[in-house]
Structures are given as structure tokens and as C-alpha cells.
Amino acid sequence: MSNKVQISLPEEDLDWIQLRQDLGPHVEIETTKEKLQRKIKENPLVPIGCLATTAALTMGLYNFRTGNRKMSQLMMRTRIAAQGFTVLALVVGVVMTYGEKK
16 A cells, blocks of 8 residues: 655746646757857857957967067057957847847
8 A cells, every 4th residue: 555645836836847838849949059150140249349359369469479569569459449349249239139028
């Protein structure tokens, strides 16, 4: 003979089960590559800013190593500008995404 004890759970603990049943088998799982492609299409300025920042940093470090102080300083200032552009692009992208969902 088995003695089964029934435990009652609050309804909010089972919300995820209901959500999964509501969504059904139509939930598509997005791979990392697909997510990256989608994010780049949504806000293409961020990768451009990241590439510009990386290029300026690389050139600045190269010129620092070779002793070209003037160009090294210029590239470090360019890097700061590129980082600012990237942050601005991120903020604009977030605001635009928030505006679309609202």
C-alpha cells in the first residue's frame, strides 16, 4: 500500500507550466549565431563602433611600441571618440527598441 501525500502549491509557483502550455510547440529556439545576426540587423552601428574602437586601440598601441608618440596620442583620442560613438549607438538602440515594444 502506498501512502501518497498531496502537496498543494501556490498558483504563482506553477505559472511557468501554464505559460509553456499556452505557447505550445511553436516556440523556436534561437542559436547563438542567429541571435548575433538578429542583433546586428537591429542595431548595425554598435558593431561598427566596436570595430572602430578596436582599430584605433590597435593602431595606438602599435605606434606606442614603435615610439611614434604623436600618432599614439591621436589614436588613443580617436579610441575615446569611437567608444563614445559605440555607447551612444547602444543607448539609441535601446531607446528605439523600447519605443517599438510600447
